[in-house]
Amino acid sequence: MALRVGRSFQALLMALLGLFLLSRIWSGDILLYINQRFVVLVFLAGLAFVILAQVLYAERVSSQNEEESTKSFSKSNLWWLSIPILIGFLVPARPLSPTAVANRGISIDAPLSARIEDTSDLLSLSPTERTVLDWIRLFSFSENQQQFVGQPVDVTGFVFSDGRLSETQFMVGRFTITCCVADATALGMIVEYPQAAVLKQLGWVRVQGKLDLLERDGRMLPVILAESVEAVAPPAQPYLFP
């Protein structure tokens, strides 16, 4: 009897786990948790969980004839697995909020690949379509950074300022997710803007302006000379995937 109940509970949890994964893929919320390249894997796992639930549920009936049904089934294992399912279904899917920058820090140059990347894809994008990540990548991997000076910039991100910046500067930042939210890294570009001090820290803004170079600690960094900075709603997909 104990085993029978255990099997049913196990089957229920498996089914819920599978349905949770599949429903998050269906709604697109899965991208608030993991990089898109893992979605297929998670989809297959979701299907596998549903199939396993079916097998376990069928076993509920057949196993009662067998001798081991007197053995008590460990319930605590099952309770543990209900934690992600309940958190998943009950806590609304929300992206990592920019307040996490305080814990994680922000980087102005993440060398996203140590090899010289082929930047032709990024170069073929119209300058105003490039994201914060695209610009930082272009800068890391281009030999001639002067070619970008004066190009129009149109990026969206959250406002971040810290002691390293002057009063007329702020950073426009985005989180990048390589694997899952656990490795979220904030990337930021410096923006030159006279009214930087009045911007709401961590609020989302759209920055339009021209690109320029700034020398800092002996390195050339991209800086945006802002022409307009407007507050916007957080984008539906707040992360950038390298």
Added chain:
Amino acid sequence: MFKQTPAVSSGWGERITAHLPVVILAGVLALAGIARLQQIFNWQIEWLLVLSDGMSNFSAVFLGIFIEAAPYLLLGTLASGLVEVFFSPEELVRLVPRSRFLAVGLGGLLGLFFPVCECGSIPLARRLMRKGVPVPVGIAFLLAAPVINPIVIASTFAAFGNTPIFWLRFALTLLIAVGVGLLFLFETDMSQIIRPMNADLAPSFHLDFGHDHHPNEQSPSLKQKFKKVLLIASDEFFEMGRFLVVGALLAALMQTFVPQTWLLSLGQGPILSVIVLTLLAVLLSVCSTVDSFIALAFSSTFSTGAVLAFLVYGPMVDIKATLMYLRVFRRKTVVILIVLPWLLTLVASAAINLWVR
């Protein structure tokens, strides 16, 4: 039906875990409920806002780790089920080379054929050892497989290319895994190393119709065999899954409340930087298939040795792996499995920092 028989609850781990999940579940739900009420009624009370924000970041990180790792854990338990059903102990032992040193070395390279990360290698390693593969071989496999496998080789190459770090990562991992594995050659009593099979796994394992017990019975059909693989896989998924849950909970807690910036500002010296990045590897608990991309982010601010240590030690030991180790091995063994690779990594990486650069 919820009571645990004394025979089942062996050791401190069992006693704690018997009631802990319900307590944690209740606590998490209460906090989530308060945070949700704050969002619905839009109360602008400062500590509630902090709580609400922390809760949503916490659950994002927790679910991120869990969703990412669950498919790999399932792959590992499916592999374990396949080994259980389709290999008899005699067949498996025959595959192990006679020379013990050769066997341990091959154990370190076995990951090339089982491309699993740390969540998957632990159930598989335990299965192999219980089926008669010598413990040193199993431990070499356990420590090396998360790195020495085709997926991780590809992702490390994508991140670092043909650089010293790429080659050193695999060389050092193999060296440490085989070294630690060889150490276990001196302990001949397996029960001193591995915890006995617990009864809560018993239901499906008791079927055991592959070989010995009932030589007269007809061998089960392929369909029955596959059903058994699936049952073993799901039982093991639940058994190991709880450590994934606890590991992800702890990692998410630390990521929400312990500033990484603080940790990163601690050390830049040739030795301190190695210590800091190995600690960070444990805290982050990211899967070995992607950690090289994360290591890249540190390569501009940290020494080569420290980045290498992150790549070598992280896949061997992190929060969720440690909890799974506690399930499989005796506590003494777990301490060895955590400390010895750490010391070896530290020595090798510090040496690289001090003399090679």
